[in-house]
Amino acid sequence: xxxxxxxxxxxxxxxxxxxxxxxxxxxxxxxxxxxxxxxxxxxxxxxxxxxxxxxxxxxxxxxxxxxxxxxxxxxxxxxxxxxxxxxxxxxxxxxxxxxxxxxxxxxxxxxxxxxxxxxxxxxxxxxxxxxxxxxxxxxxxxxxxxxxxxxxxxxxxxxxxxxxxxxxxxxxxxxxxxxxxxxxxxxxxxxxxxxxxxxxxxxxxxxxxxxxxxxxxxxxxxxxxxxxxxxxxxxxxxxxxxxxxxxxxxxxxxxxxxxxxxxxxxxxxxxxxxxxxxxxxxxxxxxxxxxxxxxxxxxxxxxxxxxxxxxxxxxxxxxxxxxxxxxxxxxxxxxxxxxxxxxxxxxxxxxxxxxxxxxxxxxxxxxxxxxxxxxxxxxxxxxxxxxxxxxxxxxxxx
Amino acid sequence: xxxxxxxxxxxxxxxxxxxxxxxxxxxxxxxxxxxxxxxxxxxxxxxxxxxxxxxxxxxxxxxxxxxxxxxxxxxxxxxxxxxxxxxxxxxxxxxxxxxxxxxxxxxxxxxxxxxxxxxxxxxxxxxxxxxxxxxxxxxxxxxxxxxxxxxxxxxxxxxxxxxxxxxxxxxxxxxxxxxxxxxxxxxxxxxxxxxxxxxxxxxxxxxxxxxxxxxxxxxxxxxxxxxxxxxxxxxxxxxxxxxxxxxxxxxxxxxxxxxxxxxxxxxxxxxxxxxxxxxxxxxxxxxxxxxxxxxxxxxxxxxxxxxxxxxxxxxxxxxxxxxxxxxxxxxxxxxxxxxxxxxxxxxxxxxxxxxxxxxxxxxxxxxxxxxxxxxxxxxxxxxxxxxxxxxxxxxxxx
Numbered sequence: 001x002x003x004x005x006x007x008x009x010x011x012x013x014x015x016x017x018x019x020x021x022x023x024x025x026x027x028x029x030x031x032x033x034x035x036x037x038x039x040x041x042x043x044x045x046x047x048x049x050x051x052x053x054x055x056x057x058x059x060x061x062x063x064x065x066x067x068x069x070x071x072x073x074x075x076x077x078x079x080x081x082x083x084x085x086x087x088x089x090x091x092x093x094x095x096x097x098x099x100x101x102x103x104x105x106x107x108x109x110x111x112x113x114x115x116x117x118x119x120x121x122x123x124x125x126x127x128x129x130x131x132x133x134x135x136x137x138x139x140x141x142x143x144x145x146x147x148x149x150x151x152x153x154x155x156x157x158x159x160x161x162x163x164x165x166x167x168x169x170x171x172x173x174x175x176x177x178x179x180x181x182x183x184x185x186x187x188x189x190x191x192x193x194x195x196x197x198x199x200x201x202x203x204x205x206x207x208x209x210x211x212x213x214x215x216x217x218x219x220x221x222x223x224x225x226x227x228x229x230x231x232x233x234x235x236x237x238x239x240x241x242x243x244x245x246x247x248x249x250x251x252x253x254x255x256x257x258x259x260x261x262x263x264x265x266x267x268x269x270x271x272x273x274x275x276x277x278x279x280x281x282x283x284x285x286x287x288x289x290x291x292x293x294x295x296x297x298x299x300x301x302x303x304x305x306x307x308x309x310x311x312x313x314x315x316x317x318x319x320x321x322x323x324x325x326x327x328x329x330x331x332x333x334x335x336x337x338x339x340x341x342x343x344x345x346x347x348x349x350x351x352x353x354x355x356x357x358x359x360x361x362x363x364x365x366x367x368x369x370x371x372x373x374x375x376x377x378x379x380x381x382x383x384x385x386x387x388x389x390x391x392x393x394x395x396x397x398x
Numbered sequence: 399x400x401x402x403x404x405x406x407x408x409x410x411x412x413x414x415x416x417x418x419x420x421x422x423x424x425x426x427x428x429x430x431x432x433x434x435x436x437x438x439x440x441x442x443x444x445x446x447x448x449x450x451x452x453x454x455x456x457x458x459x460x461x462x463x464x465x466x467x468x469x470x471x472x473x474x475x476x477x478x479x480x481x482x483x484x485x486x487x488x489x490x491x492x493x494x495x496x497x498x499x500x501x502x503x504x505x506x507x508x509x510x511x512x513x514x515x516x517x518x519x520x521x522x523x524x525x526x527x528x529x530x531x532x533x534x535x536x537x538x539x540x541x542x543x544x545x546x547x548x549x550x551x552x553x554x555x556x557x558x559x560x561x562x563x564x565x566x567x568x569x570x571x572x573x574x575x576x577x578x579x580x581x582x583x584x585x586x587x588x589x590x591x592x593x594x595x596x597x598x599x600x601x602x603x604x605x606x607x608x609x610x611x612x613x614x615x616x617x618x619x620x621x622x623x624x625x626x627x628x629x630x631x632x633x634x635x636x637x638x639x640x641x642x643x644x645x646x647x648x649x650x651x652x653x654x655x656x657x658x659x660x661x662x663x664x665x666x667x668x669x670x671x672x673x674x675x676x677x678x679x680x681x682x683x684x685x686x687x688x689x690x691x692x693x694x695x696x697x698x699x700x701x702x703x704x705x706x707x708x709x710x711x712x713x714x715x716x717x718x719x720x721x722x723x724x725x726x727x728x729x730x731x732x733x734x735x736x737x738x739x740x741x742x743x744x745x746x747x748x749x750x751x752x753x754x755x756x757x758x759x760x761x762x763x764x765x766x767x768x769x770x771x772x773x774x775x776x777x778x779x780x781x782x783x784x785x786x787x788x789x790x791x792x793x794x795x796x
Contacts, residue, residue, distance in 0.1 A: 029444040041672070050423050088486060115638050115641070127493055220666075249513050251509065264486060270615070
């Protein structure tokens with residue numbers, strides 16, 4: 001591996017004494033982001049005011065930041081647009097994709113999908129009122145259910161609970177063989193694994209930037225539209241900034257060129273400042289390096305936890321080829337145990353009913369962190385150091 | 399008037415030598431916003447990381463900020479939700495409203511509406527594919543066109559170009575008499591005029607927070623749903639944070655209580671920090687005081703410009719009861735003239751084909767500013783001091 005991960009780690013602010021294994025939920029603060037946001041507020045908003053839209057490049061930002069994300073997900077330059085939230089972008093992609101298969105009624109997803117994707121699909125189906133059906137199957141059965149009845153597959157590549165990884169290329173090929181359109185949710189993929197949308201011939205993809213891309217709380221979503229669909233896709237959310245000439249203030253909508261039409265309203269300038277700064281770290285590495293190192297870290301973690309904590313049951317795939325960049329274990333008292341771990345500085349999170357979830361990224365987690373985390377986890381689990389009343393660590397009874 | 403506008407003015411950063419008359423497009427920086435955003439980034443994101451959702455109150459913020467905006471628009475507490483963009487909120491409100499009148503097909507709007515509202519309506523109509531029609535009439539004809547055929551009226555209260563003010567109470571009453579549902583866009587109303595949604599019995603309203611509310615570039619939108627509809631309205635954009643139990647991660651959507659269901663995805667935490675700070679200034683005044691003073695300022699401006707600049711034609715209503723908080727003049731060389739004014743420190747903006755637009759808010763503009771601005775405008779206009787090549791001020795030829 002060529003990447004100097006010591007250098008990338010130095011770019012993040014991690015609070016003293018904390019081993020942060022929750023970057024799959026909210027990435028930590030890149031040190032330069034604070035200055036970049038302050039500059040956006042005081043120098044740009046404060047001094048440029050309305051002229052910031054051009055002078056500070058606010059208007060072009062969603063496209064430029066989209067291009068930087070494109071590089072991390074194997075997307076063609078000029079085909080990723082940043083804005084809104086992941087849920088909004090799911091709606092936009094799904095609505096566009098459905099229109100490409102007007103004679104089909106099934107949206108196929110799996111029970112490992114993040115619920116918001118399913119909720120958004122339900123909402124869209126109810127709005128359309130044309131008898132679409134959301135079919136939700138077990139993750140391992142999704143391939144078999146991609147049939148010629150399916151209009152759109154709506155699949156999150158990496159399961160938010162287990163970290164189980166779908167084979168994007170294989171499922172996309174099957175979808176295309178059956179005439180279905182694919183919408184891939186990259187929430188736990190972008191910045192975590194080496195996605196290659198172009199190679200997989202994905203149709204649409206969406207994601208968020210506050211997890212492995214470290215854009216900050218509430219950082220915007222993004223959408224990818226394959227070049228072959230870019231001039232065809234109709235944005236259901238047809239806002240003025242997706243218009244071909246937004247400042248002509250025409251009375252009727254004319255879709256902008258390609259991915260530009262997937263803009264909706266005013267871009268989130270402060271958040272984009274933070275995200276721009278956060279993306280700088282990716283110039284220091286490659287997704288291939290990240291993936292290789294991430295596999296090493298998650299494998300190390302699984303091996304060590306299993307060696308020291310027999311009470312924890314692995315909920316993630318053991319085969320690293322089938323796993324994203326997180327590791328989950330099942331434990332009945334998982335919520336209380338996780339609170340105790342957090343109190344000891346090992347920050348993961350909990351997902352009902354019994355999932356203790358730990359996220360890894362080589363950008364700021366190294367092998368020594370994994371060792372240190374496992375040592376604390378082993379201590380807490382072995383001695384059952386959680387207090388179910390306070391959710392704090394309790395003193396060890398000797 | 400009771401408000402000390404000297405004190406409110408001191409709360410804003412206005413660049414030296416600038417008279418900022420474009421707060422109707424982007425409000426200036428409230429001095430406390432920079433510190434608040436910095437705190438959000440370094441103390442909250444940086445130190446609390448994922449726990450910020452609870453510890454720093456990020457999750458509750460959209461509701462709490464919504465309540466603060468509610469006070470400024472005469473809305474009932476607990477019935478305004480902040481998030482997304484204005485265009486997204488237009489979609490959400492319009493989709494919900496349309497479903498309340500399933501047997502009607504007409505969305506009525508006017509040619510003074512902001513184009514994005516019309517575009518969003520067009521997009522929704524195309525998605526639904528059920529033969530809805532967007533009927534766009536002249537602003538002065540809208541009342542006559544509210545008939546029993548109309549499902550929803552989609553009206554921006556204050557015209558973005560002319561500042562012409564619709565009578566919300568009157569049009570809402572007519573709509574209700576005809577059985578139509580109202581969606582009011584408050585983009586140029588919130589913080590500008592004394593809106594009273596509850597009194598007008600408005601059904602839905604939407605707005606943005608980067609204009610008169612000074613939330614910063616890309617600050618979020620908001621949506622109001624009348625209490626009588628709050629438990630009925632179905633959010634077409636049914637994201638996980640609008641779910642009744644988002645962290646139960648259920649497979650099917652169940653709408654949250656009341657306005658909570660109008661949340662979609664993750665809230666824009668950095669932007670909400672800025673907006674929270676910006677809203678503090680409203681504790682120092684009342685909308686009644688703001689409106690009275692705004693009328694005085696716009697009237698002073700119209701009188702003075704007309705006295706000194708006969709080449710400018712008033713494009714805003716002369717009757718202050720029919721006018722929002724901006725004043726527009728028509729001028730053939732409006733674009734070049736406006737650039738020259740900006741170069742001289744009088745910042746307004748231009749809207750095609752010939753509108754020179756000036757926004758006023760007593761929060762940081764006073765009578766002396768109006769005098770100073772008019773003096774510069776008179777000089778530039780009388781001596782035609784614009785350079786059509788450079789768009790800079792040119793030296794006066796003596």
